[in-house]
Amino acid sequence: MAKLLQINSSLFGDNGNSSTLANEFVQRWKAANPAGDVVVRDFAKEEVPHLDATRVQALFSPAEGRTTAQQAVLDYSDKIIAEIQEADAIVIGVPMYNFGVPSALKAYFDHIARAGVTFKYTDTGPVGLLNDKPVYIIATRGGIYKGQPADSQSPFLKSFLGFVGLKDVHFIYAEGLNMGQKDEAFAAAKTEIEQEVAA
């Protein structure tokens, strides 16, 4: 059975522009995969813990002597990594907030980057350990930054996802949303979503 992992990182839940478009992607994907399964992570509905010193020590802790609290940190990380591994495709709604990705999405990534689990270093550099699969980024912005040096999101997302082995990254942009261009930007993004799901 085909499996899609949907990650929504808007602060505004289903009312967010990125969530609305990610939900559109999911509806089209479901129509194309009627028996498919969708797993949802919505950071407006569940808090992603910030990676602090206690949590990073837990991630590095040897199994022997690990406390229950440390094991819980590893269990959370293992679970979200397993969700990625088990998915055939991933769609991520990514609004631009203050020139970066939402802090909850960064915190989620911080729990995915695990030496020996999702990446390893070799003599010739880092190797990602996750099974590659298409990742669709629905990037929504109030302004227009695609392809410009001020777009600090897209290169970061490509670098991070590639680092853990996810190299097949597709970007769908809806920009200028605070510049009176929302209708046009949404229409163009929806066309791209349709094409990506059909591809």
Ligand SMILES: Cc1cc2nc3c(=O)[nH]c(=O)nc-3n(C[C@H](O)[C@H](O)[C@H](O)COP(=O)(O)O)c2cc1C
């Ligand atoms: C806290 C906050 C910070 C924002 N920072 C930026 C920004 O740096 N650049 C930009 O183009 N738009 C910025 N915007 C506008 C959002 O990117 C835009 O409204 C986007 O559609 C939000 O997606 P969402 O509705 O899925 O949360 C910001 C909006 C918020 C709420």
